[in-house]
Amino acid sequence: MNRRHCATAAITLVCALALLTAPVQAMAAPVPEPSPTPSASATPGSGKTLEEVREEIDTLYRKAGAATDAYNLAEEQSKKQSKEIVRLTESIADGQARIAELKDQAGAAAREQYRTGGLPPGAQLMLSGSPDLFMDGINQARQGQQATKGMLTELEQAQEDLETYTKDASLNREKIEAGRAKQAKAKKSIDAQIAAAEKIESQLAKEERARLIELEKDDASTAQAAWLSSGALKDINRDASAAGKKAVAFATAQIGKPYVWGAEGPGSYDCSGLTSQAWAAAKRPIPRTSQEQWRQLSHIDIEDMRPGDLIIYHSDASHVGMYVGDGSIVHAPRPGRDVTLTGAGSMQILGVVRPDK
Structure with missing residues (x-):
């Protein structure tokens, strides 16, 4: 009996040790973490998204x-x-x-x-x-x-x-x-x-720079959608004046030309250089800068806006675009970008001015 009990105990101990030391691959394999999306990835060495x-x-x-x-x-x-x-x-x-x-x-x-x-x-x-x-x-x-x-x-x-x-x-x-x-x-x-x-931009990888442009577009689209959903364009259906049509024609003809600070054309423009030259082409000279355009030109309500009017942006009136109808503006955005069309509500609107009022 004693021998049998000892043998049984020994077998039990061996089996237990075998179970403990057996490889369990399914449990030991690491669970892969989801890859971060490009918009949330941190730029190398900056610690910033x-x-x-x-x-x-x-x-x-x-x-x-x-x-x-x-x-x-x-x-x-x-x-x-x-x-x-x-x-x-x-x-x-x-x-x-x-x-x-x-x-x-x-x-x-x-x-x-x-x-x-x-x-x-x-x-x-x-x-x-x-x-x-x-x-x-x-x-x-x-x-x-x-x-x-x-x-x-x-x-x-x-x-x-x-x-x-x-x-x-x-x-x-x-x-x-x-x-x-x-x-x-x-x-x-x-x-x-x-x-x-x-x-900062030069330190970004090629794919990050591409994603940066997409982020800009996404934010602009989101802001424009919110602006449109607010009913801002509900009563805006006025036609441009004769001078306004000339100004719009000039401004839209510059699409694709690069932004250069201080430039007034003909090969490049900054934001107010574009709008001032457009209205000069319409034989209606206006102030050179966006801040002076905001200060000196007649202010109008957004619901009274018509193509050719100028939309002034940001609390310091540091940017301006020309409304061209259908909720869009033509503007020179910033260095590294070209004159383009974008949503009128894609940036913070300070107000609207009319050069020919």
């Missing part, structure tokens, strides 16, 4: 757009001030010539008085004893006094005008220098923002 990278790039380009507006405004003001200086310089030259002419006349009058002993011809006739000549002499004396007084008054005014022109020209030169300083500062900011954005 592609969506976060896109937001960072968009922010940089937005800042570059605002700086571009500042650059363009300073440039436009400098051009106006340069034209004003040219006008003032011409006025100064005219004023100097007139002063010289008046001084010559005053000198001639003084020499005549010296030659006649200080008496004008009329006064000399008064001493002739003839009543008629006496009266003529009085009239001539009065006329001479009035002429001299008028000449002196004109000379004084001409000198005052000359001083004013000179001060204005000096002030405009100071403004030009200040404008150039602003342009240099804005250019530095633009270059820095664009370089930073381009550096």
Whole structure:
């Protein structure tokens, strides 16, 4: 009995050990984790998702757009001030010539008085004893006094005008220098923002850059769909004005041309360069920058919008596109992109302005 129990215990122990040491492949094989989608993948070394990278790039380009507006405004003001200086310089030259002419006349009058002993011809006739000549002499004396007084008054005014022109020209030169300083500062900011954005994009793999473009399109489509579903286009069915049709025709003809900051065509444009040149082609000059377009042009309600009107975007009015109908705009988006058509509601709308109102 004891031997049998020992044998049984030994067999049981061996079987148990065999079961514990047997390979169980189905349980040991690792369960594969789902591959991350391209939109959620982190870019190499950044620890950021592609969506976060896109937001960072968009922010940089937005800042570059605002700086571009500042650059363009300073440039436009400098051009106006340069034209004003040219006008003032011409006025100064005219004023100097007139002063010289008046001084010559005053000198001639003084020499005549010296030659006649200080008496004008009329006064000399008064001493002739003839009543008629006496009266003529009085009239001539009065006329001479009035002429001299008028000449002196004109000379004084001409000198005052000359001083004013000179001060204005000096002030405009100071403004030009200040404008150039602003342009240099804005250019530095633009270059820095664009370089930073381009550096981030250059570090992306080819497939990530392609996915980045898809993300931009997806976000724009989502925003446009939300805008349309809000009923924004419900009552928008107005036709463009004659000038508006010309502006739209010009703007849409530029589709495919690259965005270049500060550019006004014909080979490239920035956002407000496109809209300002389109309306210039329609013989309706408008301000050069999106911020000045927002500030100076007539504001209208979205439901009153018609093709040719300009939609201003973002809270700082740093972007502009031209409404072309059917819920779309034509615009120059940003560096690295071309003039294109997109949904009018694809970006944050600040308001609408009408150049020909």
